[in-house]
Amino acid sequence: MCATTHNKWLLAALVVLASLSATLQQNIAQNYSSGVLRMAKAAQIRAYIDAERASCDDFYEFACGRWRKLHASSASKPRSAYLDQLQDLYVRKSADMLQSGRETDNTADRKLTKFFESCRNEVAVQRLGLLPIIEFVDLHGGWPAIKLQSWYENEYDWLKVVGELRRRLGVDILIGLEVVPDFEENDMNRLKVGAPKLKLGGKQLYLDSSYDDEREDYRDDIAEKLHKYFPDMGERWAKEVAQQVLDIEQHLAKGLPDNAKLTLPQMTRQRFVSELKSAYGNYVDLNRYLTLVVNQTIYSKVYETPEEYFSNLVEVIRDTPKLHIANYTMWRVLEHLDFAGEINTPNNDNWCVRKIISFLPAQLQNMFNRNYNNILMVNELQSTWADIKRTFHDELDTELEWLSDSTRQHAKQKLEKIRLRLISHEDTELVDQLRDLDIQPGQYFSNLINVLEWQTQHKLQALFSKPKSAQPEVRLPRYNPQNNNIEIPIVFLQSRFFWDAEYPHALRYATLGYLLAHEMLRGFDAAGRRYDQHGYQRSWWDAASTETYDDRAKCFAENHYNNFKYRGQNLFSAKAEELSILDSGAVAIAQHAYQNWWSNVEDREDVLSKESLPLLEYTPQQLFFIGFAQLWCVDYHDSVEKFESTPEPLRVNGALANLVDFAREFKCEMGNKMHPQRKCELF
Structure with a gap:
């Protein structure tokens, strides 16, 4: 397919889908025909597929290969x-x-x-x-050369200024501050002080020569915004202040940890505020700073993280002219209030x-x-959930032979009690x-x-x-073991994203069905088995079932360990192993639910025509697997050093490589990457 034709189909899909997104749900059905909706969805799916990639070698790249070309990530x-x-x-x-x-x-x-x-x-x-910002930040000496034409360096109290700004606006300037739960005590909070979040991110982006271009863009962007909103100060002044901002943040970045993969406890120590005062003296008087922010003396210990940050900050304060500190503070306030952002754009x-x-x-x-509640979508959600639940119940009866009879009965009771709950x-x-x-x-x-x-x-x-x-912010269904519910966020219930009456059922089961099955299985994995049907922390598995589960789980570790390499890193861990188990089980259950739905269809010919899409020469079963994979299309910028979870390409390929049905549908030969001889299965 030529690039011009490909772009035309993509443009058609984006135009229609964008139009749909901006239209009130109650008017959509009247304005768009079934054919237009199906054409738009087909064009979107086709736009992301890279047909030149072999589906049996790397299915993620086959299904999502064009995503990064159309939705490229960036440093920002x-x-x-x-x-x-x-x-x-x-x-x-x-x-x-x-x-x-x-x-x-x-x-x-x-x-x-x-x-x-x-x-x-x-x-x-x-x-x-x-004007509103300048009047609010009317701190003595706070706005050099803007608020005050005559600015006196010896009168500028940087710590008082940033302390009061933190107390009133919540902006972290030079010093990061946060209230966090105690790492060990469950019934108390502590203050955590240390490095603030810097705009470019980690140490590497500020100090590594390979990111010179990103730093120059950052500096030029600051200069452009300063000149736009302070035109009387001149372009030269804007560039000077922008350079000062970058210089200070580069100096601050020297106090950040070298290893971006360290956990918070690994780079944190506990200290009394008096110890911090002794360690850093008047250059960075943390006792005074915390008193200014919290409006009372802090006697308890606080967390300090990372450990080297404040030693470095002392050098920053000692070596940097106060005028530069004041200009940096001014910029951080403007940035925090987004004055130079999109507020002034059409x-x-x-x-x-x-x-x-x-x-x-x-x-x-x-x-x-209250404005977009759609009872039809809620009904379809409940219907799909009933199918997923029924499919897993049947598998508990007939296929999960490794479970003992008593554990199987407890599992059925727990499954019966799981409910969907709209947040x-x-x-x-x-x-x-x-x-x-x-x-x-x-x-x-x-x-x-x-x-x-x-x-x-x-x-x-x-x-x-x-x-x-x-x-935490929840955008997808999430299982809560403490009440044995799957919580559905309001953001999730939006028409034409995951499912629609005009789309093939294959896509509904591949996306909605998979996500519901994935969270359902959290109630039955190594963590979920510690909570019973009422959400009480009580193990309901017997020793034999627990031992068999753990033995079968080893297959995922042994099979996937060498395949969990991404950008030169081996990302396999106990957490990745559990996620692999859930992904493989969920996509299998969703596919079986789809097959069960298909086997109960009465008017096969009429339904079959709806189970395919124009422009796409794929069977309904193939469309199911494509829909699942495209759920996880993603692009990571080269600056991303740490992955909070298993990267999406590994999740897609890992789950599908365990399914015989996938290999059959795409005619993968035994020994292909997507059809290994040894497969892992728990659910």
């Missing part, structure tokens, strides 16, 4: 993934919701809408300019939504759920949380400052209370 966006588009769709729909002018249900909704409207009010933002709606997500995610999800938030609680937050029309930066002050105080107050269970 080091990871580009298909699943990230789900969040992009959520952002676009939220922007449509917030500007629609519809009636809002409560005061929390109204505050979100006011914030959004003030953010997208370009006229008001440009008229006020930096069509900044999505950017404004992302600001709300960063500060008030629960409130936005609650509003989104929601109490309206009253969300309204109460925002009661003291003041949001005014047409005052974006004043509103932003108010939100930051509100958020910072809430986070600092956590130091004086018991840790709450972490609530």
Whole structure:
């Protein structure tokens, strides 16, 4: 297929899908025909396939080979993934919701809408300019040559300035500060002080000569923004300050760990604040800094991480002119408030939504759920879940012979109790949380400052209370062993992303079915077997079943160890082994559920026509495996040194290489990479 034709099909898919994403769900069915939807989905799938790659040698590259050409990562966006588009769709729909002018249900909704409207009010933002920020950051000597034409170095108290900015805006300048759960005690929080997050990331990007171009781009971007928003200061001044910012951050980066793979406990030590005062003296008076931020003396121990950072910071403060420190502080405030970002660009709606997500995610999800709740999608979700659940129940009866009878019965009881739960938030609680937050029309930066002050105080107050269970951002279904539920985030329920009535069922089972099966199996793996059907921490496996599971799990370690090499690193670990077990089991269960659905279809000819797509010469079964693989299309930038989980290409190939059905559908010969002689199976 020639490049021109390929690009035409891709353009058609993107135009239609983008249009669909921006349209309210209740209007979509009326505006788009079945043929257009199926054509768009087919064009999208075809756009990512690299047909020149042999499917039996590297199926991930076959299914996702063109992804990186179409959605390349970069230094500023080091990871580009298909699943990230789900969040992009959520952002676009939220922007449509917030500007629609519809009636809002409560005061929390109204505050979100006011914030959004003030953010997208370009006229008001440009008229006020930096004035709200400068008036807020009216600290003695804080704005050299801008707020104060005569700036006196000996009067500049850098630590007081950055301390007050941290207390009020939550911005980490030169010193990073966070409230974290104690590593050993479950009922207390501690302060963690150390390195702040630097814009470019790790040590390598600041100091390695191979990243000279990235650093130059970073410096030039700062200079361009400073000149744009301080035109009276001149281009030369903007370039000088930009160079000062880069120089300081390069010096700060020398205190970062050399090994990016170290865990937090490995590079952390506990110290009393008085010890920190003795270690770093007046150059970096951490006792004074913490008192300024928390507004009281800290007597308990704090975590210091990484261990070498503050010794290096002493050198930075000692060797850097105060004017440069002041300019750096000024820039970090502007950067934290995103003054030079997309706020002043046309069509900044999505950017404004992302600001709300960063500060008030629960409130936005609650509003989104009430506006976009689609009962048809919920019903289809429940229907697919019932099929996955039924398939696994049948396998417990007939195929998992390695389980003892007693453990098998307990497994059935636990499976029966697993429920899907849509993550929601109490309206009253969300309204109460925002009661003291003041949001005014047409005052974006004043509103932003108010939100930051509100958020910072809430986070600092956590130091004086018991840790709450972490609530990470959830975009995909997640199994919770403590209540034996699969939690479904609101972001996940969006039409035409994973499934649609007009798409082949093969794609629904390959994506939605697989994700549900994957989380279901977490209730039955090495960790899940420690929780019973009610969520109590009680092992319900007998010794024989546990021993057999562990023996079979060794196959995944032995088979995959040499295949878990990615960019020269061997990434196999106990965590990767468990993920391999879940991936292999989930895709097998999802495929069996699809086969069961197909075997129960009455009108085969009519359904078969819908199980294929135009432009794609693949069988429904092949389409299932392609749909599963494309769920994980991703591109990592060369600067990514550490992977939090098994990279997606390894997950796709590892799972499918264990399936005989996959090898049969793609006619892989025994001995091919995707059809090894020895296969591993647990579920």
